Amino acid sequence: MQLDAKIPSGPLSDKWDKHRFELKLVNPANKRKYNIIVVGTGLAGGSAAASLAELGYYVKNFCVQDSPRRAHSIAAQGGINAAKNYQNDGDSIWRLFYDTIKGGDFRAREANVHRLAQVSNHIIDHCVAQGIPFAREYGGLLSNRSFGGAQVSRTFYARGQTGQQLLLGAYSALMRQVAAGLVTLFPRREMLDLVVINGQARGIVVRNMITGEIESHAADAVVMCTGGYANVFYLSTNAMASNVSATFRAYKKGAFFANPCYTQIHPTCIPVHGTYQSKLTLMSESLRNDGRVWVPKTPGDKRPPNQIPESERDYYLENKYPSFGNLVPRDVASRNAKAQCDLGKGVGETGFAVYLDFKDAIKRDGKDVIAQKYGNLFQMYEKITASNPYEAPMMIYPASHYVMGGLWVDYNLMSNLPGLFVMGEANFSDHGANRLGASALMQGLADGYFVIPYTIGGYLVGMDRPEVTTDHPAFKDAVHYVTERINKLLSINGKRTVDDIHRQLGHILWEYCGMSRSEEGLLKARKLIQELRGEFWENALVPGSSEDFNQSLERAGRVADFLEFAELLVIDAFERKESCGAHFNDAYQTEENEAKRDDENFCHVAAWEYKGDDTAPELHKEPLVFENVELTQRSYK
Amino acid sequence: MTKNIDITLKIWRQKNADVKGGFETYHASNISIDMSFLEMIDVVNEQLTLDGKDPIAFDHDCREGICGMCGAVVNGRAHGPEKGTTLCQLHMRHFSSGDTIVIEPWRAKAFPIIKDLAVDRSAFDQIIVAGGYISVNTGGAPDANAIPISQEIAEKAMDAAACIGCGACVASCPNASAMLFTGAKISQFALLPQGRPEAALRALAMVRKMDELCFGNCGNERECEVECPKEISISNIARMNREFFKAGLGSAVM
Known part of the structure; x- marks a missing residue:
C-alpha cells in the first residue's frame, strides 16, 4: 500500500495558500449539523475544540483531568517559536522552516514544516489578542530569546511558564465556546477505544473515571490530541497520566503508527535520586543560554564543584562545538552528557549527572538579571534538590521528555483512517527525528488554531457518511x-x-x-x-x-x-x-x-x-x- | 547524605460523596527525605495494594507544581507547611522522624468530595465559563506588536495569570471564598488593553457566578494569599472589587 501524504503541488511557499483555496467549504448554516469529537484539551486539543466551535461546529471535548486547564502542555517552560524577525537578526519563515527540517535531521516532510513556519506568526498575534502576558521590553514591545539550538532570537516566552500561559489562553477560548453552547466538556473521561464504521472513524468509547460507566459517543469526525508516550520509559518528564492508550487503541483499529522509535531524551533534567522516584523534572533548556555545562577533567574527581579549579574543568560542549557551544540541539547535548558519564566523569552521588554552572553569567550580568530570567526555575530546582543554584552549579542529566513518533497523518492531519485526525504530539508529523526547543507549543497551536479549521471542512463535505448512532x-x-x-x-x-x-x-x-x-x-x-x-x-x-x-x-x-x-x-x-x-x-x-x-x-x-x-x-x-x-x-x- | 524517617499518617478516607468519611492511621517507615510528599503517598499506596487494601485516592498529574491537579490540607495547611509550594513539590525533608501528619481533602461546599482526597473543582471552570476570557475568534488578530504594553503592566498581569486553579485559596479561607481565584483572572484581563473592552461585563458575570456557586465572601483574613502556592497577591481581590463596583456604577452594562 502506497501512503499518500496528499501534499499539494506547486512551489513550497504557495502550497498552503493554494490548498486552502482548493479545500471545499462548509456552508455556515450547515456547520451546526456536524458533530466533532476532540479528545484531549492540551494546546492542540483545546485550540482545535475552541476554533472549530467558533466556526459553528458542534464539539464534544474529552479529557482525563478534572479540568481542561490541566493538560500536560501546561508544563512547557521555555517558549514558543515564531518567524516574526522582531529582532532584525536575520530570521524569516524560510529560516524557521530550514532550522526545523535540519533540526529534525531531514526526517520530516518539507510541506508540513513549511506550513508550520508560515502560521507561526499568526499564533503569536492570536495569543497576544487573547491576553497572554508574554514577556516585554521596557518600550512595551515583545521580548524574544534564543533557544535550544537557534542562532536567532525567535522564541516568545512568559517567564518560565509559557506552556501554562498558552494553555490557559486556549482554555479561555474553549470556555467561551462552552458558554456559547457549542462545546460540551467531558472531563475525567478516558478514551478506551476508537469506533470505525465503513472504514471511517465515527466515534469513541470512554470510561467515566468517577463512576466507571462506559460511555459511547458518535460523531462525523474524531480529532485525537492525546499527547505523547514518553511514559513508556516509566520515568519521564511527562505528567503521570500521559499515556499511549488512545493512540494505541486507534492503531489497533487500523490507524498506522509512524516512527515510534523517535523518542527525545532531554538534556537538562534533574538527575534520578532514588528507586521511589515517580517522575523526572525538566529544567528548561533556556538555562543553557547562560549556564555552562562541564564535568571534571579527571574521572572520579569527587571534590565539590566550587573546589575544582577552572583548569581542571572540561566545558565539553564549548570545546567540541565552538560555534553552537552549550546551545547544540537536544539529542547532541544528551548523548554528550551520557558519553562523559560513561567515561567516569559524571558528578553527584550516582555519577549520572553533569554540572550546569551559572557562576560566569552571574558575574557578567549580576544576580538580579539572572533571577529575572530564571528565578522560578532556580526556585524549583532548590525545592527539589535542596541546593541553591546561585551558589553551586546545578546538576543535570538527560531524561525521556517528548516523542516525535505518533499516528501517521497526511498533509491535512488526517490519518489513513478517513475521519480520524491526529494533532499535536500524538501525530508524527513535523519534528522529524528530533524536535527543536520551543517548537512543540508552536506545532500544537498551529494544528489546532490554523490547520484543522480548514482541513476538517474539506473532509466533512468531501466524503459521504451514513447516519450513525451509538446503537450501531x-x-x-x-x-x-x-x-x-x-x-x-x-x-x-x-x-x-x-x-x-x-x-x-x-x-x-x-x-x-x-x-x-x-x-x-x-x-x-x-x-x-x-x-x-x-x-x-x-x-x-x-x-x-x-x-x-x-x-x-x-x-x-x-x-x-x-x-x-x-x-x-x-x-x-x-x-x-x-x-x-x-x-x-x-x-x-x-x-x-x-x-x-x-x-x-x-x-x-x-x-x-x-x-x-x-x-x-x-x-x-x-x-x-x-x-x-x-x-x-x-x-x- | 540520604536520610530516612519514620512517620505516622492520619488520612481522610471517604468512599464517595454520599457516605461519611473518617480518619485512618497508617505508619510509613524508611521514608527518604528526598521523596516528594506524593511519592511518600505512592509508597504507602504500594504497600496498601500488596496488603489487599484499597489505596488512597488523590489527584495529581504533572508533579512539578504547575498543573494544579494536586492538593490536600496537611496539618491544617493547604499544600502543607512550605510557602509558595504545591503538594507535589513539598519534600519530606521538611518533616522529622516521629511526626504525625494529618492529611485531609479540600473542604468547601462548592468542592464536593469524590473519594478520599480527590474533590470536584468544576465550579472553578464554571466561573471561567461566565466570563474568564477575551472574546476574540481565531484569525484576524492584529500584529502582536501593534499595541505596546509597558513591562510593568505585563509583569503585573503575569503575576495574576500565574494562578494554577488548584483551589488552595478556597480550602484555606474560613468562608470558602473563591475571590483570589476569580480576582486573579479578572485582574489579568483588566490590566491588559486587550481585556479592557469587556472588563465591566466580565467582572459582573464572574462575580455573580462565584456567588451563585456557594463560594463565600472575602473577610480579609488573607489566608488565601499565605497558602497560595503561586503567591498570588490579594491586591487582585481589591482590583476585582474595583472593577465590579465600577461596572455596577457604569450605565453601559446595567
Whole structure:
C-alpha cells in the first residue's frame, strides 16, 4: 500500500495558500449539523475544540483531568517559536522552516514544516489578542530569546511558564465556546477505544473515571490530541497520566503508527535520586543560554564543584562545538552528557549527572538579571534538590521528555483512517527525528488554531457518511471489548503492583532503546518486553472494582498498552538501520560520533500497520522527498 | 547524605460523596527525605495494594507544581507547611522522624468530595465559563506588536495569570471564598488593553457566578494569599472589587 501524504503541488511557499483555496467549504448554516469529537484539551486539543466551535461546529471535548486547564502542555517552560524577525537578526519563515527540517535531521516532510513556519506568526498575534502576558521590553514591545539550538532570537516566552500561559489562553477560548453552547466538556473521561464504521472513524468509547460507566459517543469526525508516550520509559518528564492508550487503541483499529522509535531524551533534567522516584523534572533548556555545562577533567574527581579549579574543568560542549557551544540541539547535548558519564566523569552521588554552572553569567550580568530570567526555575530546582543554584552549579542529566513518533497523518492531519485526525504530539508529523526547543507549543497551536479549521471542512463535505448512532453494532462491540478487558485486568489478582512492572519496563527501554541503541540490545529488549508482558497478565495486582474512582485500574490499563506498544517501538528502532536525530544506533555514527544517516535507504517515514496480537506488524514506507533543501550531515561545530 | 524517617499518617478516607468519611492511621517507615510528599503517598499506596487494601485516592498529574491537579490540607495547611509550594513539590525533608501528619481533602461546599482526597473543582471552570476570557475568534488578530504594553503592566498581569486553579485559596479561607481565584483572572484581563473592552461585563458575570456557586465572601483574613502556592497577591481581590463596583456604577452594562 502506497501512503499518500496528499501534499499539494506547486512551489513550497504557495502550497498552503493554494490548498486552502482548493479545500471545499462548509456552508455556515450547515456547520451546526456536524458533530466533532476532540479528545484531549492540551494546546492542540483545546485550540482545535475552541476554533472549530467558533466556526459553528458542534464539539464534544474529552479529557482525563478534572479540568481542561490541566493538560500536560501546561508544563512547557521555555517558549514558543515564531518567524516574526522582531529582532532584525536575520530570521524569516524560510529560516524557521530550514532550522526545523535540519533540526529534525531531514526526517520530516518539507510541506508540513513549511506550513508550520508560515502560521507561526499568526499564533503569536492570536495569543497576544487573547491576553497572554508574554514577556516585554521596557518600550512595551515583545521580548524574544534564543533557544535550544537557534542562532536567532525567535522564541516568545512568559517567564518560565509559557506552556501554562498558552494553555490557559486556549482554555479561555474553549470556555467561551462552552458558554456559547457549542462545546460540551467531558472531563475525567478516558478514551478506551476508537469506533470505525465503513472504514471511517465515527466515534469513541470512554470510561467515566468517577463512576466507571462506559460511555459511547458518535460523531462525523474524531480529532485525537492525546499527547505523547514518553511514559513508556516509566520515568519521564511527562505528567503521570500521559499515556499511549488512545493512540494505541486507534492503531489497533487500523490507524498506522509512524516512527515510534523517535523518542527525545532531554538534556537538562534533574538527575534520578532514588528507586521511589515517580517522575523526572525538566529544567528548561533556556538555562543553557547562560549556564555552562562541564564535568571534571579527571574521572572520579569527587571534590565539590566550587573546589575544582577552572583548569581542571572540561566545558565539553564549548570545546567540541565552538560555534553552537552549550546551545547544540537536544539529542547532541544528551548523548554528550551520557558519553562523559560513561567515561567516569559524571558528578553527584550516582555519577549520572553533569554540572550546569551559572557562576560566569552571574558575574557578567549580576544576580538580579539572572533571577529575572530564571528565578522560578532556580526556585524549583532548590525545592527539589535542596541546593541553591546561585551558589553551586546545578546538576543535570538527560531524561525521556517528548516523542516525535505518533499516528501517521497526511498533509491535512488526517490519518489513513478517513475521519480520524491526529494533532499535536500524538501525530508524527513535523519534528522529524528530533524536535527543536520551543517548537512543540508552536506545532500544537498551529494544528489546532490554523490547520484543522480548514482541513476538517474539506473532509466533512468531501466524503459521504451514513447516519450513525451509538446503537450501531460497532459501538456495542467496542463497549463489549473494553468491558471485557477491564474485567480481565481486575481478575488477574497476582502479586506485583502495576507500578513495579511499569518501572521494570522503563529500565528495559532506557537500557536498550534509550539514548543509544544496538541491534543486539534491541533484540534482547524485545524478548524481555514479551516476557514482562506475559508476567503482567499473570501476576499483576489491580485492586478495587470497575464501578468506582479507581486510579489503580486506570494505570493498569495504560501499562498494559505500554507493554504492547514498547515492542512496536523496539521493532521500529531495529528496522531503522541508520542513526538520525534522536534515534542513535551505535553501528551508524560518523568519525565524530554524530548520528550518521543513510539517506539512500532510510529517507522515509516508517508507518506500521497492526496485523493482530500474534502477528508482526506490517511496515509501510512513505518516501520523504526533498525538493527545496539539500540533505546535509548536521554539524554544530 | 540520604536520610530516612519514620512517620505516622492520619488520612481522610471517604468512599464517595454520599457516605461519611473518617480518619485512618497508617505508619510509613524508611521514608527518604528526598521523596516528594506524593511519592511518600505512592509508597504507602504500594504497600496498601500488596496488603489487599484499597489505596488512597488523590489527584495529581504533572508533579512539578504547575498543573494544579494536586492538593490536600496537611496539618491544617493547604499544600502543607512550605510557602509558595504545591503538594507535589513539598519534600519530606521538611518533616522529622516521629511526626504525625494529618492529611485531609479540600473542604468547601462548592468542592464536593469524590473519594478520599480527590474533590470536584468544576465550579472553578464554571466561573471561567461566565466570563474568564477575551472574546476574540481565531484569525484576524492584529500584529502582536501593534499595541505596546509597558513591562510593568505585563509583569503585573503575569503575576495574576500565574494562578494554577488548584483551589488552595478556597480550602484555606474560613468562608470558602473563591475571590483570589476569580480576582486573579479578572485582574489579568483588566490590566491588559486587550481585556479592557469587556472588563465591566466580565467582572459582573464572574462575580455573580462565584456567588451563585456557594463560594463565600472575602473577610480579609488573607489566608488565601499565605497558602497560595503561586503567591498570588490579594491586591487582585481589591482590583476585582474595583472593577465590579465600577461596572455596577457604569450605565453601559446595567
